[in-house]
Amino acid sequence: MLDISILYEDNHLLMVEKPVNIPVQADSSRDKDLLTMLKEDLKVRHQKPGNVYLGLVHRLDRPVGGAMVFAKTSKAASRLSDMIRRQTIERRYLAVVHGTPKLKKAELVHYLYKGKRKNQVFSVSPNHSNAKKAVLDYEVLASKKGMSLLSVNLHTGRPHQIRVQLSETGHPLFGDQKYGQHLTVPGEQIALWAHALSLEHPVRKEPMDVQSLPPNQYPWNLWRDMKRS
Incomplete structure (x- = not known):
């Protein structure tokens, strides 16, 4: 049985809670990836012969966990990608x-x-030939013991975007081994979690909202009273 929480599923969508430290799709590490795991699970649970279709429409960095949406049909994949x-x-x-x-x-x-x-992202001048604009907004929810809990709304989907942009403000993520090395202890887990997805169902056109909460461990447990919102 697949040990991955399913947040929502119908004929068109599969929304799950990605575990930390698992790649979303196959990479050079050759570690088992989330997309392959979900396809294998669908094949077993729905007794599907042959190859199972599952469309990848967005990504999370390997060390990041939380809510993700996949498309179970090509129609849904096309509309979600749009x-x-x-x-x-x-x-x-x-x-x-x-x-x-x-x-x-x-x-x-x-x-x-x-x-x-080195698979590393840099903040550069707008005039850089390969620069891509990255936009997010944040709100400080609470601060404690030299750290702050932020709610971040992502407007663009650039690689490592949240990690780089917050580091550029002088406030790198807890546990970020790549963009906050001077404040990070080796082995710490990055404290970034895909908390919620809100979208229009690609076929039924109904509003949908799924949420996922980070694990009850440090530093998340500094805010034990964190509620779904």
């Missing part, structure tokens, strides 16, 4: 950062460039 392109799917994250941002609420705009050699 929603992602038009930025009509609301993707909300919870993040724990070092320090307390000066502004309780703010929109961050950066131009990002992904270096291929």
Whole structure:
């Protein structure tokens, strides 16, 4: 039995809680990936012969957990991909950062460039030939013990976007081994969680909202009274 929480499922959609430290799709590590696991599970649960279709329409970084949506039909995949392109799917994250941002609420705009050699993303000038605009807004929900809990709303889907943009403000994510090395202890788990997805059902056109809460462990458990909202 697959040990991955299913948040919602129908004939067109599969929404799950991605576990941390599992790649979304096959990569050079050759570790078992989420897409393959879900396809195998669908094949068994629904007794499907042959190959199982499951469309990947967005991604989460390997160390990040939380809510993801997959398409079970090509029609749903096409429409979800279009929603992602038009930025009509609301993707909300919870993040724990070092320090307390000066502004309780703010929109961050950066131009990002992904270096291929080390799979690292850099904030660059808007005039950089390969720069891509990255936009998010955040709200500080609470602060405690030199850290802050943020709600982050992602407007664009650039690689490592939240991690890089928050690091650029001087408040890197807790446990970010790549963009907050000077404040991170080796082995710490990054404190970034895909908390909620809000979208229009690609076929029924009904509004949908699914939520996932981070695990009850440090540093998330500094805010034990965190509720679904």
